[in-house]
Amino acid sequence: MAMKGNLVVGQSGGPTAVINNSLVGVVREALEREDSIDCVFGMLHGIRGVLREEMIDLRAESLDTLDSLRDTPSSALGTVRYKVTDDDYDRLIDVFKKYEIRYFFYIGGNDSMDTTFKIRHAAQEANYEMYAIGVPKTVDNDLALTDHCPGYGSAARFVAASIRNTGTDTWSMGESGPLKMMEIMGRNAGWLTAAAALAKTKPSEPPHLIYVPERGVSLEQIVEDVRRCYDEYGFCVAAVSEGLKDENGEDLVKQDGPMHVDAFGHAAKGPVVDYIAEIVGEAIGQRVRVDKPGYLQRSFAELQSPVDREEAYQVGREAVRAACDGKSGHMVTLIREPGTKYRCSMGLAPLDQVANAERMLPDEYMNEAGNFVTDAFVEYARPLIGGRLQARGRLQAVHWASTAKRA
Amino acid sequence: MAMKGNLVVGQSGGPTAVINNSLVGVVREALEREDSIDCVFGMLHGIRGVLREEMIDLRAESLDTLDSLRDTPSSALGTVRYKVTDDDYDRLIDVFKKYEIRYFFYIGGNDSMDTTFKIRHAAQEANYEMYAIGVPKTVDNDLALTDHCPGYGSAARFVAASIRNTGTDTWSMGESGPLKMMEIMGRNAGWLTAAAALAKTKPSEPPHLIYVPERGVSLEQIVEDVRRCYDEYGFCVAAVSEGLKDENGEDLVKQDGPMHVDAFGHAAKGPVVDYIAEIVGEAIGQRVRVDKPGYLQRSFAELQSPVDREEAYQVGREAVRAACDGKSGHMVTLIREPGTKYRCSMGLAPLDQVANAERMLPDEYMNEAGNFVTDAFVEYARPLIGGRLQARGRLQAVHWASTAKRA
Numbered sequence: 001m002a003m004k005g006n007l008v009v010g011q012s013g014g015p016t017a018v019i020n021n022s023l024v025g026v027v028r029e030a031l032e033r034e035d036s037i038d039c040v041f042g043m044l045h046g047i048r049g050v051l052r053e054e055m056i057d058l059r060a061e062s063l064d065t066l067d068s069l070r071d072t073p074s075s076a077l078g079t080v081r082y083k084v085t086d087d088d089y090d091r092l093i094d095v096f097k098k099y100e101i102r103y104f105f106y107i108g109g110n111d112s113m114d115t116t117f118k119i120r121h122a123a124q125e126a127n128y129e130m131y132a133i134g135v136p137k138t139v140d141n142d143l144a145l146t147d148h149c150p151g152y153g154s155a156a157r158f159v160a161a162s163i164r165n166t167g168t169d170t171w172s173m174g175e176s177g178p179l180k181m182m183e184i185m186g187r188n189a190g191w192l193t194a195a196a197a198l199a200k201t202k203p204s205e206p207p208h209l210i211y212v213p214e215r216g217v218s219l220e221q222i223v224e225d226v227r228r229c230y231d232e233y234g235f236c237v238a239a240v241s242e243g244l245k246d247e248n249g250e251d252l253v254k255q256d257g258p259m260h261v262d263a264f265g266h267a268a269k270g271p272v273v274d275y276i277a278e279i280v281g282e283a284i285g286q287r288v289r290v291d292k293p294g295y296l297q298r299s300f301a302e303l304q305s306p307v308d309r310e311e312a313y314q315v316g317r318e319a320v321r322a323a324c325d326g327k328s329g330h331m332v333t334l335i336r337e338p339g340t341k342y343r344c345s346m347g348l349a350p351l352d353q354v355a356n357a358e359r360m361l362p363d364e365y366m367n368e369a370g371n372f373v374t375d376a377f378v379e380y381a382r383p384l385i386g387g388r389l390q391a392r393g394r395l396q397a398v399h400w401a402s403t404a405k406r407a
Numbered sequence: 408m409a410m411k412g413n414l415v416v417g418q419s420g421g422p423t424a425v426i427n428n429s430l431v432g433v434v435r436e437a438l439e440r441e442d443s444i445d446c447v448f449g450m451l452h453g454i455r456g457v458l459r460e461e462m463i464d465l466r467a468e469s470l471d472t473l474d475s476l477r478d479t480p481s482s483a484l485g486t487v488r489y490k491v492t493d494d495d496y497d498r499l500i501d502v503f504k505k506y507e508i509r510y511f512f513y514i515g516g517n518d519s520m521d522t523t524f525k526i527r528h529a530a531q532e533a534n535y536e537m538y539a540i541g542v543p544k545t546v547d548n549d550l551a552l553t554d555h556c557p558g559y560g561s562a563a564r565f566v567a568a569s570i571r572n573t574g575t576d577t578w579s580m581g582e583s584g585p586l587k588m589m590e591i592m593g594r595n596a597g598w599l600t601a602a603a604a605l606a607k608t609k610p611s612e613p614p615h616l617i618y619v620p621e622r623g624v625s626l627e628q629i630v631e632d633v634r635r636c637y638d639e640y641g642f643c644v645a646a647v648s649e650g651l652k653d654e655n656g657e658d659l660v661k662q663d664g665p666m667h668v669d670a671f672g673h674a675a676k677g678p679v680v681d682y683i684a685e686i687v688g689e690a691i692g693q694r695v696r697v698d699k700p701g702y703l704q705r706s707f708a709e710l711q712s713p714v715d716r717e718e719a720y721q722v723g724r725e726a727v728r729a730a731c732d733g734k735s736g737h738m739v740t741l742i743r744e745p746g747t748k749y750r751c752s753m754g755l756a757p758l759d760q761v762a763n764a765e766r767m768l769p770d771e772y773m774n775e776a777g778n779f780v781t782d783a784f785v786e787y788a789r790p791l792i793g794g795r796l797q798a799r800g801r802l803q804a805v806h807w808a809s810t811a812k813r814a
Contacts, residue, residue, distance in 0.1 A: 015579050020800075044805065045581045056804035068800025073572055074579040076802050081583040165480055165706040172422050172481040174452045176488040180702070294698035295587070296569055299576040301797055302709060390709055393427075393475025395483050397463035398451065 002131050002326045004036055005102025008055065010043035011075035012108035012115065014139065016151030017158070017304050018312040020069040020076045022107045022135050025316020027058050027066060030103075036324045037103060046080035047106075047115060050095050051088060070309065073299040075107075084115050089122040096123065096130060103131050103323050107316070109138035109149075113331055114355035120329050131323035134331035134351055135315050139298045141191035144357040145349035146333035150315055151298070153308030153384035156195035158293075158300045159184055159239070161389050164199035166291050167206025167237040168392065178235035179226065179281065179288040182207075183273035185297050187243035190214050190361040192297065195381055196239035197373045199389065206237035208372075214361045215370035216245035219252070222276060223283040225371050230284065240273045252276065305386035311344065318346045342383035409538050409733045411443055412509025415462060417450030418482035419515035419522065421546065423558030424565070424711050425719040427476040427483045429514045429542050432723020434465050434473060437510075443731045444510060453487035454513075454522060457502050458495060477716065480706040482514075491522050496529040503530065503537060510538050510730050514723070516545035516556075520738055521762035527736050538730035541738035541758055542722055546705045548598035551764040552756035553740035557722055558705070560715030560791035563602035565700075565707040566591055566646070568796050571606035573698050574613025574644040575799065585642035586633065586688065586695040589614075590680035592704050594650035597621050597768040599704065602788055603646030604780045606796065613644035615779075621768045622777035623652035626659070629683060630690040632778050637691065647680045659683065712793035718751065725753045749790035 009026045011019055023042075030037045040058040043049030056077075069076050084092070096104070106116040113134045120132035136143050139155035163182055170180040184193040190212020197210060208229040211217055222238075229236035246252050253272045277288035315332040322330060330348035337343040365377035416433045418426055430449075437444045447465040450456030463484075476483050491499070502508075511530075513523040520541045527539035543550050546562035570589055577587040591600040597619020604617060615636040618624055629645075636643035653659050660679050684695035722739040729737060737755035744750040772784035 011579075015576055042802070042804075045583075048582075056802065058802075058804075060804060061802055065800055065803055068798065069802070070800075071797065072575070072800045074575040076579070076800070076805065078581050078805070079579050079583065080581065161709060162703055162707075165708055166702045168479070168481040169422055169702045169706040172418075172483070172486050174485050174487065175455075176452075176486065289702065290699075291701035291703055292697075292699040293701075293703060295573045295576045295696065296698055296700060296703075299572040300569075301572055301799070302568060390478060391475065392708070393472060393477075393479045393483070395449070395463065395465075395468055395476070396472055397449075397465075397467060398484065 002036055002324055003102055003129055004038065006039040006041060006100045007037045007103035007105070008041040008043055008050065008099070008101045009105040010046045010049060010107065011077050011079045012046040012106055012112040013079060013081060013137070014109070014298060015074040015079055016137055016139050016298050017073040017154040017301055018151055018309045019074070019107060019137050020072050021309050021312035022137060022150060022316035023076060024066045024069055025313040026105050026135065026320055029317040029320035031059065033320060033324050041099065041101070042077045045078035046082065047084055048080045048082050050092055053095060055099070070313070071301060073301040083111070084118060092119060093122060093126045093128055096128060101130060103320070105133055105135055105319050107135040107137050109140065109143060110354070110356050110358060113143070113351050117329065117351035117355045120351070131326065131328040133319040133323050133327065134354070135319045136331055136333070137312070139192055140186050140189050142189040142358045142360070144354050144359045147336040147344065148334060148384055150308060150312035152191060153305035153386060154303065155192055155297050156198065156381060157305045157385040158297055158303045159192055159195045160198035160385060161303055162291070162293055163196040163207050163237065163239055164389060164392070167199065170206065170235050170237050170289070174234065177287070177289060178230060179284065179286050181238045181240050181273055181277050181288055181290050183242050183271070183290065183292040184239055186213065186241050188213055188358055188360070190241050193239050193241040194361060194365065194373045194377055195385070197378055198382060198385055204233050207239045208233065208236050209238035210372050211238065211240045211244050212361055212366065213241050213243040213245055215366050216247050216249050217370050218247040219276065219279050221247070223280050226280050227284055240276060242272060244272055305384060307384060307386035315346065322348055409443055409731055410509055410536055411445065413446040413448060413507045414444045414510035414512070415448040415450055415457065415506070415508045416512040417453045417456060417514065418484050418486045419453040419513055419519040420486060420488060420544070421516070421705055422481040422486055423544055423546050423705050424480040424561040424708055425558055425716045426481070426514060426544050427479050428716050428719035429544060429557060429723035430483060431473045431476050432720040433512050433542065433727055436724040436727035438466065440727060440731050448506065448508070449484045452485035453489065454491055455487045455489050456484070457499055460502060462506070477720070478708060480708040490518070491525060499526060500529060500533045500535055503535060508537060510727070512540055512542055512726050514542040514544050516547065516550060517761070517763050517765060520550070520758050524736065524758035524762045527758070538733070538735040540726040540730050540734065541761065542726045543738055543740070544719070546599055547593050547596050549596040549765045549767070551761050551766045554743040554751065555741060555791055557715060557719035559598060560712035560793060561710065562599055562704050563605065563788060564712045564792040565704055565710045566599055566602045567605035567792060568710055569698070569700055570603040570614050570644065570646055571796060571799070574606065577613065577644050577696070578642050581641065584694070584696060585637060586691065586693050588645045588647050588680055588684050588695055588697050590649050590678070590697065590699040591646055593620065593648050595620055595765055595767070597648050600646050600648040601768060601772065601780045601784055604785055605789060605792055611640050614646045615640065615643050616645035617779050618645065618647045618651050619768055619773065620648050620650040620652055622773050623654050623656050624777050625654040626683065626686050628654070630687050633687050634691055647683060649679060651679055712791060714791060714793035722753065729755055
């Protein structure tokens with residue numbers, strides 16, 4: 001049994017479409033824990049809200065307001081990208097003491113787990129009893145020791161729906177515009193780009209190609225892949241990570257440093273997918289169109305995954321339960337139960353094993369050529385988007401792959 | 408009473424999220440017109456399908472298949488960007504005769520109306536009796552003589568929802584990322600960019616700025632506008648047309664020709680919104696993030712406007728009714744009925760008055776400064792997106808404009 005005191009909860013790093021579900025989960029569980037928890041404070045803009053004593057009383061919010069946040073993307077408390085410095089810890093402990101904070105919850109990704117770990121350490125050093133639990137959140141799905149991360153399923157749903165929509169558009173353009181690339185978030189990890197595959201039900205359908213940072217490819221390989229799909233299906237749609245690397249694991253576009261000249265004699269400039277599209281387009285003799293949905297990927301409320309939404313809520317509640325049981329220095333994890341029906345339970349992982357670790361897309365989730373995911377990935381990811389994408393019709397007499405291209 | 412014969416229908420130009428509703432409208436009305444219409448052919452990839460005799464029998468499709476197309480974005484028959492040449496007309500008339508085509512329907516924008524007009528003229532010259540009706544479609548909303556164009560309402564709904572989503576994300580980032588621009592389709596007309604305003608319910612909410620091609624602005628003006636909003640609200644989200652011009656109506660970025668150097672001494676390169684974002688970011692000392700949803704704007708099935716969907720269907724049916732009444736050489740139009748409740752009836756406009764005319768956003772729909780729409784525009788556009796956007800919650804203690812920025 002943990003000691004009685006006040007609670008503070010904050011949101012940090014890039015928001016997601018369901019991150020407020022975790023906030024609401026924390027608050028609602030806290031409201032039911034009057035034996036342990038008095039005040040429920042919300043930090044404005046993450047840890048900076050503590051440093052500045054900008055915190056609000058979340059008990060004063062109505063249950064209707066809290067419920068409405070579950071439909072609302074992005075961090076309702078405001079978020080922050082701020083690395084806590086050595087100078088900050090004394091100040092943080094002072095504020096915790098002043099507000100009698102005994103429960104600390106931070107909803108975020110790798111950096112936020114590191115912050116939580118360090119704050120807990122500082123409290124221990126100061127002999128200040130405080131229970132600190134990390135609540136996982138990231139569309140990148142790159143946190144270690146959890147089956148997946150809340151936020152990922154909804155972003156994955158948006159990406160899959162988007163590639164299906166824009167891919168259908170590309171198909172219908174036929175010879176008038178048969179090539180497209182979509183730039184997808186994830187500078188180091190390819191989980192979200194890989195999710196584009198969930199749009200596909202047969203080989204001729206988009207996406208035809210998927211390129212992730214973990215499996216660098218040469219520009220020559222991309223040109224060859226696109227040409228092959230274009231020849232076979234009459235069009236080609238590729239999902240390309242913003243962080244794609246070349247075959248040596250180096251940046252495809254050297255942004256700084258001297259101008260990079262590729263094997264095609266082009267000087268590299270600008271963002272990676274625009275650059276790839278230009279090279280491929282010139283090589284094939286067809287303009288490659290590019291969609292860059294950017295921050296829509298992590299904020300598109302209309303495409304929340306119901307599974308993701310509920311899990312985000314539950315990890316928030318679980319964090320409070322764990323702290324009230326006296327746990328501290330952990331992150332809540334999702335553990336997939338064995339069996340064919342998707343089911344997750346929750347667990348705890350030590351923060352120091354999670355902090356700053358990045359979980360990459362494993363080898364077995366990409367094919368040998370490094371240009372598409374495997375069935376094992378699809379099996380892993382499909383339940384997370386929370387049900388089928390909106391169905392599409394097709395004229396029976398029109399064949400997906402045959403009408404688009406003509407000699 | 409028009410003569411009996413076969414019908415052909417095609418889709419042309421950029422697709423929309425609801426263009427198949429017009430196709431289904433044409434087919435379903437035709438199936439009820441056995442007195443006038445025998446076979447119902449669909450051109451594959453527009454007029455090219457006629458030239459190549461690539462047409463399918465749409466009567467063979469089940470009603471279930473047809474209905475499923477109403478949820479399906481992009482042109483189910485395939486589309487084309489092809490300008491019919493003088494050499495093509497003889498061939499077209501030959502194919503019409505061979506297939507006994509007496510009814511010709513073309514679903515498209517300005518260019519497609521021009522094609523329909525010319526094909527009708529060629530048929531008249533050849534003394535071949537054929538009823539040709541244009542069915543309006545364009546997300547650009549730039550067809551003349553109609554209140555609005557099917558396809559626009561759904562694209563507008565997607566744009567408004569997107570700016571609300573990404574704008575909420577920007578707000579929540581606070582000092583860690585307060586500036587954003589979204590690039591919106593419409594190279595000459597600003598209708599779709601203007602629709603971003605439908606996301607807004609009060610001045611502090613995004614979008615804060617809207618820039619359209621009809622009202623060129625200087626880079627200095629944009630910098631000043633963004634700085635003012637950032638100072639006032641702590642963040643700034645702008646909807647920027649891909650076709651934005653400078654204050655003299657010239658391209659902001661000179662893509663061809665010699666390198667353009669702007670008032671800030673920067674050499675212009677790359678797409679217009681990336682360029683503006685770079686200039687503004689440097690001037691203000693904060694990175695400006697850019698979303699470019701691209702073709703998602705015209706293909707996002709999940710955000711069809713119910714009003715748009717139904718109107719797209721009805722203009723298809725109306726086209727067939729008009730032709731069966733012996734009309735030819737017209738485009739179906741939407742006429743907004745007077746009164747506070749939104750209602751449209753349908754009419755006909757001569758194709759030659761529509762063909763190649765572009766209807767721009769009128770002066771009274773933009774404010775004097777050229778950086779936002781007027782209430783008159785909002786009143787015009789609101790009914791077209793078919794109901795409210797998904798509601799958003801907000802913590803009562805968090806103020807939209809006050810928490811984001813601190814000195």
